[in-house]
Amino acid sequence: MSGPCLLAGRSAALVPAAGSGTRLGRGPKAFVEVAGQTLLARSVAALAPHVDEVLVALPVGTELPPGIPARAIVGGETRQESVRRLLHATAAERVLVHDAARPFLPEGVIHALLEAVLDTGAATAALPVADTLVRAGTGEQAGDTGCWGELVSRENLWGVQTPQAFLREVLLEAHAQARSQGHTATDDAGLVARLGGRVRLVPGDARLFKVTTPGDLALAEALARVWDGAGC
Ligand SMILES: Nc1ccn([C@@H]2O[C@H](COP(=O)(O)OP(=O)(O)OP(=O)(O)O)[C@@H](O)[C@H]2O)c(=O)n1
């Protein structure tokens, strides 16, 4: 793996790939294969043509497999820390942060994000929530999945995906503030928004789902047959 410094580029894709994949149960998730290609290879291949450089954060003790056009650093204990390290490893003006675990990335989404970021300084792929939403009440016994508690209005609710695009300076500041205040969040756009920054919601894509559980992996295997066949 290379050290902390860098070839400056105008845009960089930052790929957090250092998770342990606990919910999937197949070891470090970025190295899990779908139809013969790892999640990491698929994500990097989708991003690489659109940016000047790709950086990935890997689990400690692992190496970038051959043939992946990226530079690797060691990730952190949390996704947030992995992204913070990636941000410090590039000098690019614009960054696209994208989970390795979202292997099906349409290029139209990348174009829309790179355009939106010039306007607001921060933008994320997201989809309007389509299901009815309910907050579960407490279960009555161990293992109980809970009962219908209260209905949550889905009006104006969006499910946040990646990629997320930022002017690097904007995201650096958001991470620095979060770190100094001990704040953790599940994504990067949320760190910008909590400082009052505008984050544009850019329509994402259902195929951009995150491979989190064994069910998602089965879905990914099925989608890969169409995706790879269509040369998306
Ligand atoms: N310390 C971490 C944790 C997560 N990630 C990355 O962040 C993305 C989204 O995380 P998630 O899907 O939750 O992955 P895991 O943390 O591996 O999953 P789990 O929570 O089931 O262990 C993934 O590409 C994952 O590799 C990371 O770079 N560093």
Ligand SMILES: C[C@](O)(CO)[C@H](O)COP(=O)(O)O
């Ligand atoms: C960044 C993210 O993928 C946006 O939906 C999500 O927040 C990651 O969450 P996880 O708990 O690390 O899977």
